[in-house]
Amino acid sequence: MIRNAILSIIAIVVIVAIVVIIVAFFGAQGNIIKSSSYGKELSAKASQSSFSLIQTIPIPNVNGRIDHMTIDIRGQKLFVAELENNSIDVVDLKAAKRINSISNGLDEPQGVIFIPEPNRIFVSNRQDGSVDIFDTKSFKLIKKIKLPSEDADNTRFDSNNKLVYVGYGEGALGVINATNYNIVSDIKLTGHPESFQIEEQKRAIGQQQRIFVNVPASNSIEVVNSQKHTVSATWPISNAQNNFPMALDEANHRLFVGTRDPPKLVVFDTNSGKVISSLDVAKDPDDIFYDAAKKRIYVSSGEGFINIFQQQQKDANHYSMITDVPTAPGARTSLLVPELNRFYLAVPHLGNQQSEILVYQVG
16 A cells, blocks of 8 residues: 555656646747747847948048038038038038038038028028028029127028028027028027927917927027017926927927936927926937937937937837947037938047048938
8 A cells, every 4th residue: 555655656746747847848948939039029129220330421621610411312412511610511422522612701600401492501600690591503602691690500491481590699580581581580589599490290270380499598498489479488497407409209299408417318298398208318419300200319419429219109208218329529410311311420520530421321
């Protein structure tokens, strides 16, 4: 009896051991399958968010700070405002080389915007507060417009209303008719405007177009009613200062603002004016771009990095860092061109570092 009982116990132990081994084996296989699938998902995600340097275009003999850029997509020309060099470089993107340098009448050019019809660039000058208009085929000066005061800075084109907006002076947006080049309005602000963004999508009846303006002097965003040419609201920025760059996700009602002290990407809800997120970025951010198709935000900073963030597909309240791309010291101005899947970064001449344009492919 005892012998039979012992044999029964041994048999049970053996069966249990076999079951445990089988479960462990298939569990491991399942984990391998899961791990393989997850690896594929990570690989796919990395591929979808690829951002790679594909070209370097030298712009020799450009000294000092480089400011903003604009592009003629059809003509494949990049225009680069070189503030301390008193020039606008014209880069042929097909040939990957500079084909002209405009200096006629320029006095510390900061902003530049391309107008497709009739092929003009508007250039804002810091020193004398003028806006120079050049033909983009002959590169000849068409007209010089003098704003009421100096420090003409960021420029934007309202394609729906054919208006060019220029931030300038101690607090104003100059409004210029892009067709006849007349100054049509002057919008007063509480301080010098840095980057600003214009709503362009169709609005419901009764809703009026707004312009969101960074005003570092008041540590706020001033919301302008473009029809009334007045400030309709002011959104304070808490726990951060020196708000310079800005981008707009109009479809999801999100405004992206870069601050320098501390360096942050602050996300506002444009319906409420409230902050919904704050993310760390590299020091000295100067340009921000939002890619609506890919739902990504690109921040270029003078510290020498491009920070790339992903907006969640179905939730515009949450963002995650994709990568930090090392670049070059002082390379803080950039231009995202979604139509070409390209990101252009201006690198200034600093010491042994040569002035050039870095071209990235956006995947």
